[in-house]
Amino acid sequence: MKMNANVCERLRSPVMKKTTIKDIANELNISPSSVSRALSDEPGVSPSLRKEIVDAAERLNYIPNSSAKSLKTRKTQTVGLIVSDIRNPFFLDFMSGVETVLFPRGYKFIVCDIGEDFEKERIYIKWLLEHGVEGILSSPCGGEDGRNNSRLYREAVRRNIPVVFYDRILEGLDRISSVTLDNRQAILQGVLHLKENGHRKLGIVLHKKGIYTIEERRMGFLEACKMLDIEINADWIIENAVDAERASLSLESVLKSDRRPDAIISTNQFLNEVIVATVRRMGLKIPGDLSIVGFDDHSMNELIEPPLTTIRQPVKDIGRIAATIMLSEIDGTRGDKSKVVLKAELLQRKSVSKLM
Amino acid sequence: MKMNANVCERLRSPVMKKTTIKDIANELNISPSSVSRALSDEPGVSPSLRKEIVDAAERLNYIPNSSAKSLKTRKTQTVGLIVSDIRNPFFLDFMSGVETVLFPRGYKFIVCDIGEDFEKERIYIKWLLEHGVEGILSSPCGGEDGRNNSRLYREAVRRNIPVVFYDRILEGLDRISSVTLDNRQAILQGVLHLKENGHRKLGIVLHKKGIYTIEERRMGFLEACKMLDIEINADWIIENAVDAERASLSLESVLKSDRRPDAIISTNQFLNEVIVATVRRMGLKIPGDLSIVGFDDHSMNELIEPPLTTIRQPVKDIGRIAATIMLSEIDGTRGDKSKVVLKAELLQRKSVSKLM
């Protein structure tokens, strides 16, 4: 009866005082330092005492307070993950890659969705710094106006917390490692593939202006055309295609004009969908009336009709490598900064016709 | 010259001593308490002094140490977000919804990908508790063997940190709020739609056995069939379809048999793709040879041929609501636990034929 009441009490008590190292020490009539040592696997505690301590900790439902620990040790076992826009399917595989590397090392990560917003990025970086993250993975957003948060990223580095850019970089920050795609070469592959199949009238739909990757892809397109001796038609370059409606309308007007391209290159998964939907709506046949080269491979790109020929980037690897670099910089085992550039891969499916 | 050197020194110093409230106090020859008050917008500081303090903080590049703050106040402005498997596109919209609610309130979140792994979930919950999160959003995983982490979730609640389950729940934890879909009614809608279109031979492909939502969907299917007087054929119920290869093979054998269903219901986006790919591979026409009702609407479901009729759940709302409930429980402004159940919506497209 009595016991029952006690149990009840314990379960019902709205907020129990949390047990601390001190409580365990008192319980066992020993000093807190021994408890600390035992519980953090430090040497200098006799096996028997250690066992007693571990048992008591278990019994008293002890959970370490990492705020206190961090205050003392300056380590939080936490990193920040800044993502440009979390609705981009890119981040599923990316985060999965990151997690794969961080979990075994006991690191947690705080996800910061900045939604391509410079101000929000600023706030999140501050929060991360206050929080005491040991590192930051970021795909920074660079505004069309050229403003960006490089000052804050510098501040982080100055405070000795490593930053690793992935997918995107900020120019001029040489002391920050990065893991990116060779975007120019990626587009070159697409253009080359189109040329090899007889296409000479090439259009491209570019996502938000000012974004590093998009600008690179634009440059890649121009370079590739020059290199391969393909005439560039400015009307076929659709820029700043951020809003689905408007992008679709722009594309439609291009495809309706007398001089129209016979192939379109996309620059991300969002645009793949916009392009395919638009072409469908217009009643054009893919690839009969128009060839399409997508970008960013989603598993469903294979299921649409026709299966979409796509430029694929190794997203999960980007995550794994970025996280690995960050950890080694946290460990201090890496001197120079790394600038890793990965290659894209062209998945040939059925959305490009052979014009011979 | 001198100044220049100083600046250089400052920028180059590998690790600067971080400035604290004390430093600011010394700089201004005042007490740390005033600085603290000024910097946390507490009353009791003259406007003039306050301004001085804020300026000095800015000048000295002061960044608050939230470990110290948390140690004192027991507030971390951080919550944990436990996801069953981050590769599920569900989480894109979900996290977006959560972020929308948390950001304006100054809350950060730690993402924990448990990959349907009971043990990993356990470890992550412990980490979150140690970290001092103020709340936990979780889609817990319940093993096929019936084991789960309800003990740890109880422990969290006992420590007064609110847990909100979303998408999935753990039975028996009545003191934990939840936001889920009315899974049975969702499937009922699909079955009803098929019946209305003349289908009587219904199959279903179920994802991992033991997962709450999947079990509910299974029950929903059985209930709906009984209610609508549709004969249930056990051979047409494909269970534990976790691996794409194997699921595809199972489905293929069902579709090849003499007695085969004329419609298949899916139970998540992953399976939508598996089913469509399989049917395509077999050369069957959708919906001519087989009707399909998908589950979990991905934007590309509209682009495949034919556009997939799909049961859509309001994912972003689930995220928003779950986060809102959690915050109000953190604030302590909510007494009873909420059990929110949202309805699915059937998006009629072209993958269901009319058999009349």
Add this chain to the structure above:
DNA sequence: TTGTAGGCGTTATCAG
């Protein structure tokens, strides 16, 4: 091997 004491950076309680 064990214990003692001081401090990590902040906030909160009291006095002045």
Add this chain to the structure above:
DNA sequence: CTGATAACGCCTACAA
């Protein structure tokens, strides 16, 4: 309005 002082929970020399 401002300042001293004592925690918060843990770690870590240093001493015993």
